[in-house]
Amino acid sequence: MNKSAKGFRRAASMTAMTAVVMAVALTGCTKVDTIAPSSARKDAASVSVKSQGKLGTVDCRKAKCVALTFDAGPSENSPRLLDILKEEKVPATFFLLGKNHMAEHPELVKRMAAEGHEVASHTWSHKILTDITPEEAREELRKPNEAIEKLIGHKPTLMRPPQGRTNPDVNKISREEGLSEVLWSVTAKDYTTDDSDLIKKRVIDQTGRDGIILLHDIYKGTVPAVPGIIAELKKRGYVFVTVPQLLAPGKAEPGKVYRP
Template sequence: MISTGKTNKRAAGLRAVPALLAAGVFALSGCTTVHATAPATARAQAAPGAPARFGTVDCREAKCIALTFDAGPSENSARLLDILKEKEVPATFFLLGKRHIEKYPDLVRRMAAEGHEVASHTWDHQILTRIPPQRIREELERPNEAIERLTGHRPTLMRPPQGRTDDTVHRISRELGLAEVLWSVTAKGYTTDDSALIRKRVLEQASRDGIILLHDIYPGTVLAVPGIVDALKQRGYVFVTVPQLLAPGKAEPGTVYRP
């Protein structure tokens, strides 16, 4: 479990991020201008002869949206997995290593076994643009190795803490076979335990090809998930993992994806 002090530090840093991500090309303070590829563009750029769909979903035709969770596993993740199983909804989990993967290995295995995409949110939530290249590499390699040991599958996706990235992060991600995934919807669950408010925030921002950012370290967020899922299904959305959202395109290492 993350200590209150650690959680508050992360939350404070996260508050400034969503406004920076309003466009496909955006600038991060002190960093380079980042060019992001939209899911529709990834699908359009698929190699000739690529399979038309990923599993049973073709997001060129279906009204797809991806549910993603950062900073777990936590003591709340088992309940979340029960909800997702009941609702038959796949998700993408961007996991932290220190105090999370190493503390809840059975939950990591369960995520993979139940068909969710298991990805990296770094080892210790370091802001990658503020640390030297060797530490960036360590932050990305350690969770990859831990996840592969537990699931037999090495992650191909990562989410940089606070969404902060630059050319150095792109280069190292490319070398490690990782694509970077940002988001278009955030509930700011770190600011409130009010599940109704979290649900409202998500529903107000949801759109086709959206990538929803939530945190399963917060119990109020987990309690909001059933209402979010039911409301978006009523609107005709189909829930997919991030790789399904990009298919028949594939996530390219070193590329940033965001609607």
Template sequence: MRSTTKARRTRVLAALLTTVAVAIGLTGCDGYDATSPAAARKHHPAGGQAAFAPGAGGPVDCRRVKCVALTFDAGPSVRTPQILAILAKYHVHATFFTLGKNHVMVHPEMVKEMAAQGHEIETLTWSHQILTKISDDEVRKEITEGRDAVQKVTGVRPTLLRPPQGRTSSKVTAIARDLGMAEVVWSADGADYRTTDSALITKRILAHTKRDGIILLHDLVDPTNRGYNGTVAAVPGIISTLQGRGYTFVTVSQLLAPGTPQPGKVYK
């Protein structure tokens, strides 16, 4: 009888742990739900105009084609033109999550060139404060000023926000929703902020990229030479290898099409 009761308790505990594991897998560590690009594509307004990616044989539909989105954080910087040249060589469009204060406002002509080449220009906030650690008013200011900096330069208001370090919460998503912003995190991280080893950065990205993936890299200069400086050399190998594996590169908005980014959602 005692062994039967013990076995029953073990089964109940196992079931509970499974439930918790599933919940953690579906919910961010700060208490937010993430939506996959595939799920986003299933929910779109009837008659809405899809932001399909252009391709040699016509628009690319990521419901049928193996797509991946390449994103760059924290620029633009003096390194961005090198990345733009590589993207042009491989006919790839990327999404740039820019910083307003010391980047967009310092390099406005570069931002205009990024937009002119067909890249998606979004915001990483004004000054890269961690949104989960500051007040509601400060969160709103960081998002608004970062967004408005891009709009001032390009004439187009961003609708996508990358929370610095990918840290968000129910509070942040509620403010983003009020501001008409969706959040975008990532599924493949080169950790180029920790190393200058281009081969290692490339290996990390290739190991974690899957269909509908969102890749995180940085177009930033690090004066301490501890990170970021290996990114440029890693980009050609990342692109060429993934193209060889049958991937089509698109912007984040194109990855979600025919769905459109919904304010308050977190896409991953």
């Protein structure tokens, strides 16, 4: 089977896996508390400077910030996406899968880190963490941590649970593995359409200050929509940052769940 066919099969598989429950994805965390970026920034005032995150060149306490995030890569579409982000000088946060993704595209993981993007975990094989045993969930989180560390020299500090489904047990395991959980406020549902114009419209219509935008570069229509999304949001005064930059000077704490 050629690479194109393999990529299509994986995308189709991910679509089926994701679409079943994605419509209620954000309800998967109703039993746990979530922390808004603005709250993380505000709470930073009560902790030592040493414990605060790095502000970098953007202070989201003043700027109208938004975080562009991509799940389930890397894929054969990632090089074009990285080219676009580099050209537009836009940092992103990549929540990567291990099996059949990082394992097959290690050079793209290295490139993401080298070009200033935040490399994070989306588990090893996209198992729903609330539906498996604690031991299995720990393995789903530990394996990508180790793979990422081997590729870029340090473990991720952020993870996104598949379908946004989490609970106190997942929180506990995440804390023990040194991971904070990051959900989202904007979804284009790009697993349901290849229409790039529609994907762009959905993102633009939902985005507000401190928004965390969920996209998937594994789908055909997504990457072509990105230039238009960036252009329109810049026009509206938004500044693109990574998730850690969105929280700064607050800092994501392992075991906590972040969502606008």
